Amino acid sequence: MPTASERSYHGDxxxxxxxxxxxxxxxxxxxxxxxxxxxxxxxxxxVHDEGLPMARAMWLAYPDAEPxxxxxxxxxxxxxxxxxxxxxxxxxxxxxxxFPPGEDAWVDIFTGERYEAGQVAxxxxxxxxMPVFARTGAVLPLKPLGDRAGDSEDRREIRxxxxxxxxxxxxxxxxxxxxxRADEFGRTPLRxxxxxxxxxxxxxxxxxxxxxxxxxxxxxxxxVGVEAPEQVVVSGDGRTADWxxxxxxxxxxxSVDPRPVxxxxxxxxx
Numbered sequence: 001m002p003t004a005s006e007r008s009y010h011g012d013x014x015x016x017x018x019x020x021x022x023x024x025x026x027x028x029x030x031x032x033x034x035x036x037x038x039x040x041x042x043x044x045x046x047v048h049d050e051g052l053p054m055a056r057a058m059w060l061a062y063p064d065a066e067p068x069x070x071x072x073x074x075x076x077x078x079x080x081x082x083x084x085x086x087x088x089x090x091x092x093x094x095x096x097x098x099f100p101p102g103e104d105a106w107v108d109i110f111t112g113e114r115y116e117a118g119q120v121a122x123x124x125x126x127x128x129x130m131p132v133f134a135r136t137g138a139v140l141p142l143k144p145l146g147d148r149a150g151d152s153e154d155r156r157e158i159r160x161x162x163x164x165x166x167x168x169x170x171x172x173x174x175x176x177x178x179x180x181r182a183d184e185f186g187r188t189p190l191r192x193x194x195x196x197x198x199x200x201x202x203x204x205x206x207x208x209x210x211x212x213x214x215x216x217x218x219x220x221x222x223x224v225g226v227e228a229p230e231q232v233v234v235s236g237d238g239r240t241a242d243w244x245x246x247x248x249x250x251x252x253x254x255s256v257d258p259r260p261v262x263x264x265x266x267x268x269x270x
Contacts, residue, residue: 021091025128031145038141038156042171043078045185054078062100067120071098074131080138080166082106084123084131092126099133106133107161107225109140112249114225136163136225139190139201141170144220154214154258160192160201162225167191174211184210186261198270199223205262216258221267223252229269236266243269 012018015026033040043054053060056076058068074084074097084097099106101118108115110129114136115121123131134140142157156170173185186208193200201221206213232254234241243254254267 021127028128035142037143045171067098080135082133086125094122094124095131096120097123097131104135104164106135109134134161136161137166137192139166139168139192154216155218157220159222159224162199162223165193179210186210186213201267203265205264214261217261218258219256221254223269225250226252231270233268
């Protein structure tokens, strides 16, 4: 009986058919793809509503910038992620990446390294990393680590890349069927704001309903690229929240207890 490789026109395809380093890298990126489902699902709805592709050529977003046509081996995934795949062999490889002009900077989602806008930089990445950068101000919703595609609709992780202000809109529906055509879906606006003495993140109440909608949802909100806060407060009740600070990564993570999905939540870090 033919093996999986012999049945495929593209050779080995499954992670465990490769060497251990390649297998580990493949598993890491498959898990990342699963973690990105809330972000990708919202982009898929945007494709439906606006006709914009999920993966966008640089010239689509920056038609007046000459490098946008030259650097055609990188792309935007939505508005806020810049992806520059490496296709050269070796355990460590480099690639020239063009960071578009503007007020935003770009942050490596794996290392936290920051790149200013309007420059070309040589980026180095080992086998288990890819040059992927979040725009400052980006609000990136994720599934909790370890969850499968259909798990944990009652919890979301959100990474907020501090700097410029930004926003995103979570989109949820039943996940199958055609109920969305009958307005069976929910939208949750997310907004990041800067303050003179800190940062503010707002989760508006979900607008809409659909089969299987959770009654409550908890959040783990991580502010990336910030100093250690003196105080963290959730919503307007003045309660001090549970939070941790990673000094090496310059990240503060705030745990928001389950709240009704219709409730407005405000996280202030100062």
